[in-house]
Amino acid sequence: MTKGTPSMGKKSGKKNFIRCRRxxxxxxxxxxxxxxxxxxxxxxxxxxxxxxKK
Ligand SMILES: [Zn+2]
Structure with a gap:
């Protein structure tokens, strides 16, 4: 198991977020x-x- 950016690859299938209009x-x-x-x-x-933080 790895943490960090490479594990983002496991985020597949269901889509909860779309591009925000604002x-x-x-x-x-x-x-x-x-x-x-x-x-x-x-x-x-x-x-x-x-x-x-800005
Ligand atoms: Zn937004």
Whole structure:
């Protein structure tokens, strides 16, 4: 078992995230109907946390 980027290859089959309309990243969750990156579908504001580093 390996950790890190190579293990991403095991992520196959079910697709939960599609490209977000607002931030352009593939972090829009289809079932939750919100973006994990910018919060699109969750709130009108951008998802942002104080602990986030720019
Ligand atoms: Zn987004």
């Amino acid at each position: 931030c352009g990243k593939a972090t829009y969750h289809i079932r939750k109907k919100k973006c994990a990156s910018c919060g699109f579908g969750n709130s009108s504001k951008l998802r942002k946390y104080s602990w986030q």
